[in-house]
Amino acid sequence: MMRTARRIILKAGHVLCGSELKIRTNMAVVVEDGTIKDITPFDKITEQTEFQLLDYSDLFLMPGLIDAHNHLSLDFSLPNYLERMADPLPALVLRAVNNMQADLLAGVTTSRCLGDKGFLDVECRNAIASGTIKGPRLVIAGKGIRSSAGHGFVGYPFDGPAMIRTAVRENIRQNADIIKFYITGTLPSSRGVDCFLSREEVSTIVDEAKRTGRRTAAHCIGGIGFDWCIDAGVDVIEHGYFLTEKQIDTLAQSSAKLVLTPSFFMSAKRIESMPEHLVEPHFRAAGMAKSSMQAIVRSGIPFALGTDGVHGQGAMAAEMSCLVELGASPSTALSAATSHGAAVCDLEKVTGSIDVGKAADLIGVKTNPFVDMETLTDIRCVIFNGEVMKE
Ligand SMILES: [Zn+2]
Structure with a gap:
């Protein structure tokens, strides 16, 4: 009631x-x-x-709780969850509304949504703000920007500074709160961590976003893509699964913030719904991801916490348990899920x-x-x- x-x-x-x-x-x-x-x-x-x-x-x-990295219509509990991102838009909208209501009842009062299909997140945010539907306070990114080479099923492809600039402007016109882009994949390839955007494309994104006071957020697991993000002044690094000790130092000294999404590599549940072809590379990379995240926890740098598309009761609790398993104190885990989340959302005066x-x-x-x-x-x-x- x-x-x-x-x-x-x-x-x-x-x-x-x-x-x-x-x-x-x-x-x-x-x-x-x-x-x-x-x-x-x-x-x-x-x-x-x-x-x-x-x-x-x-x-x-x-x-x-603040889920600092989420996608409303992405749902890891669905078999072949990645392909389900190509479902018809009305189906995605219904899924999104269900997911965000389940999140709210699970204690998530603010959700930072890092890209969804067809600007459905814009409509959800506006409908919640006007009281039309129930859901957490949403901070949204509109269409995530990626290159045609990758990565992922959630973002949209754009190539070259001119197209990228248009993509950022389209998001600004829809009044997105964040400009999100994908510079790396989620798993390293046999060649290392691929970088899918050029240096020029990254600085174009930052330039366009900053002129209207918007923060930029990079899906970035490490590699040269990380260095370029820091050089370009990207505001938030998402995931950071494979950062080196040197990159963790660089992050500590920069003004960039970090959002961790640890359960992807740490929860056995994630493997159940994972597409076949990802299981083996995921398994191969998990050890390295864990030791990198342990190094982040050890370094004492602040970070926020997100589920990356896991919804409902217990989802944020699972991420917090992963942090504790990585060596974080309960206090660090609770701050990551509350006040540090608010800081990443630029809402520290409002909530957290x-x-x-x-x-x-x-x-x-x-x-x-x-x-x-x-x-x-x-x-x-x-x-x-x-x-x-x-x-
Ligand atoms: Zn994500």
Whole structure:
């Protein structure tokens, strides 16, 4: 049941406050018109009859999750999920709406969508913002840009600076929030990491995007493509599966941000739906991807976290568990899925933590997530912009 309340008090047993996620007990989170107005011990609250009281005394309230790399109509649970990206557009739209609603109920209150078909993400974002349909806050990229040589089934092919410039402008005209491009594949070839765009094409993308204040995001696993992205001033590196120690250092010293999507190489579930021809190369590359991601975790550089097209209950929890398996502390994993996600979305003033002045994007779990990450597979309540989406 969905319910609107303009003024609510969330009575919480525990609240993970601020971007440092400091646990405070027996608290009240006061919400007005979707914004957090106060966070105070519950016993300091005097009678406030005009507020609706929601009792979450038995829960830990934490910030809503941010899936920092997603695609609305890509669904890894479907057999041959890549070919399914060629389904008719109406089918993709229906899938997208289902996926994003499942994500919202799974605690994802902001989703950064890195390319979809036919600008369906633009329509979804606008429909959510206007209240026509329910879904997380969407930050979207419109049509992902790739070369005709690759990579992938989600983006659209464009060759040469002139066509690339037109592609970026088409996205700007659709009011995309991010300009996304694919510079490498996801798996190394027998020759190493292929780079599918020229240096000139990369700087064309950055030039066009920056002039209208948009961030650029590169699907980039490593190789020379990574170096060119950093040189060109790309804002966000996506995946980074095969970065060398030297490239991790370069990243640490640059202003570029990083989004990790670890479960692709770490979850056995991913192999079940993987097209036959990818299984062997995936298996061959997994060890190297894991050690590179371990080096990233060890380096202490901040990163956000994304599912890359896994939806619903437990999807973000699985990514967080992978991080812990790679050596990250629960605290690092929780920050990656909340405040660092907000920073990558350019929304750190809006969401990503439970702070006065931010949107009331909160989720409730049964036990302390620092101690028991498994609790994140069972999201008990979801509040998005002060509206209860799941009780
Ligand atoms: Zn992706």
